Amino acid sequence: MTYQVTIQPSGHQFSVKPNETLLGAALNAGFSLPYGCRNGACGACKGKVLAGSVDYGTHQDSALTHEDKLKGLALFCCAKATSDLTIEVKEVGAAKDIPIKTLPCRVERMEKLAEDVMAIWLKLPSNERLQFLPGQYLDFLLKDGKRRSFSLANSPEEDSLLELHIRHVPGGQFTDHVFGAMKAKDIMRISGPYGSFFLRESDKPAIFLAGGTGFAPIKSILQHAFHHAVARECVLYWGAKTPPDLYLTNLAEQWQQEQNNFRFIPVLSEPRAEDAWPGRTGYVHQAVLDDHADFSGYEVYACGAPPMVAAAKRDFMARGLPEDAFFSDSFDYQSGG
Ligand SMILES: Cc1cc2nc3c(=O)[nH]c(=O)nc-3n(C[C@H](O)[C@H](O)[C@H](O)COP(=O)(O)OP(=O)(O)OC[C@H]3O[C@@H](n4cnc5c(N)ncnc54)[C@H](O)[C@@H]3O)c2cc1C
Numbered sequence: 411m412t413y414q415v416t417i418q419p420s421g422h423q424f425s426v427k428p429n430e431t432l433l434g435a436a437l438n439a440g441f442s443l444p445y446g447c448r449n450g451a452c453g454a455c456k457g458k459v460l461a462g463s464v465d466y467g468t469h470q471d472s473a474l475t476h477e478d479k480l481k482g483l484a485l486f487c488c489a490k491a492t493s494d495l496t497i498e499v500k501e502v503g504a505a506k507d508i509p510i511k512t513l514p515c516r517v518e519r520m521e522k523l524a525e526d527v528m529a530i531w532l533k534l535p536s537n538e539r540l541q542f543l544p545g546q547y548l549d550f551l552l553k554d555g556k557r558r559s560f561s562l563a564n565s566p567e568e569d570s571l572l573e574l575h576i577r578h579v580p581g582g583q584f585t586d587h588v589f590g591a592m593k594a595k596d597i598m599r600i601s602g603p604y605g606s607f608f609l610r611e612s613d614k615p616a617i618f619l620a621g622g623t624g625f626a627p628i629k630s631i632l633q634h635a636f637h638h639a640v641a642r643e644c645v646l647y648w649g650a651k652t653p654p655d656l657y658l659t660n661l662a663e664q665w666q667q668e669q670n671n672f673r674f675i676p677v678l679s680e681p682r683a684e685d686a687w688p689g690r691t692g693y694v695h696q697a698v699l700d701d702h703a704d705f706s707g708y709e710v711y712a713c714g715a716p717p718m719v720a721a722a723k724r725d726f727m728a729r730g731l732p733e734d735a736f737f738s739d740s741f742d743y744q745s746g747g
């Protein structure tokens with residue numbers, strides 16, 4: 411059995427099973443309702459039940475008071491439908507709709523994905539979640555007041571742990587620490603989400619261009635798109651120096667096998683003779699140029715080192731890419747700040 415839920419004012423509709431929360435079912439159906447803790451504690455998911463009835467679920471009284479209930483309000487992260495429903499809530503349409511939070515977190519797990527790439531998974535306190543758009547990033551807040559930015563590599567659908575791919579910058583204050591001293595159970599402080607590098611709604615084919623750990627936010631974007639069966643054509647060009655630097659090729663190849671609308675093109679700039687590399691070589695943005703004479707019908711999402719992002723923008727626009735169809739996160743560094 412399922413119930414039908416209509417969201418006002420958007421008119422969007424989704425179905426929900428009796429044992430599912432309204433928030434969980436809406437997110438699964440691709441509708442971004444606001445949320446914070448997903449645990450009945452913060453009130454960020456509060457909305458109005460205009461018609462129908464709900465089971466309020468387990469929540470803290472401070473997050474949903476008796477007066478709130480009398481006004482028809484409910485916490486959608488814990489409320490379950492007991493009839494067809496019409497609810498009123500403003501869907502998250504842009505980064506500005508998501509509140510920025512500062513949170514403590516614990517390093518849950520670390521894994522070296524390549525000689526100079528560390529994946530770390532962060533766990534938030536049990537009553538907290540970080541809502542974000544796939545492609546956004548967070549900042550580590552260091553003890554001396556400095557910040558270091560890293561893109562979220564997990565998709566929002568799998569947000570019980572926050573996944574980051576951190577490249578070692580030798581001599582770098584923070585990444586030296588990650589590779590030399592950080593260990594599981596360390597406590598850090600983060601703030602986020604930030605940034606506007608997320609997939610726009612469009613039917614245009616999308617070209618993703620990743621340099622090194624620029625793959626991280628693109629992984630989040632693509633996994634979110636696959637989860638919601640986004641039908642547009644997507645191609646990923648992922649560039650690095652040598653084969654081990656493309657640290658999750660198995661995953662990208664698996665996507666290519668599973669998704670009809672996705673292609674993966676790895677590109678190496680410095681393959682060694684012993685690699686016997688059969689694939690594309692050179693700079694990754696040049697490989698995209700070699701394959702496309704005219705970019706006017708495309709959207710491009712580029713992420714990685716600043717020179718790569720700048721070259722891609724300049725050269726793709728020279729071949730017809732509209733400026734408002736180029737989205738990027740340039741991995742600038744924040745020394746001194
Ligand atoms: C929005 C955003 C998202 C980012 N996401 C990621 C991510 O997902 N994964 C990731 O690996 N990196 C990412 N970066 C880059 C990352 O933030 C920096 O590499 C990091 O801040 C370096 O910190 P550090 O303290 O180790 O180095 P610092 O002590 O700040 O720097 C030491 C010196 O190393 C050099 N340096 C520092 N960073 C870089 C760099 N990125 N490239 C070249 N030289 C550098 C500079 O000369 C600098 O003076 C992102 C950057 C931004 C702005």
Ligand code: FES
Pocket residue numbers: 444445446447448449450451452453454455456473485486487488
């Ligand atoms: S009460 Fe925090 S998200 Fe629902």
